Amino acid sequence: VVIVIHDIYGWQFQDTRYVVDIIAANGYIAVCPDFFLGKDPWKPTNHWQTFGKWLHDRDP
16 A cells, blocks of 8 residues: 655645556555645645645644
8 A cells, every 4th residue: 555645735636646546557555645634725826925824724
């Protein structure tokens, strides 16, 4: 089993899903959990001035 950890763009980001798909296509079980627990991931179009607020809402 391979656990893929996503970045601030979340598990739904196309590149992250692509990596998971490649791992699975090579015969491994690939898992990418949603560490944001359903909250919105950071979007490339977001303003960096709001990053602190976004991050505070996702404090573990």
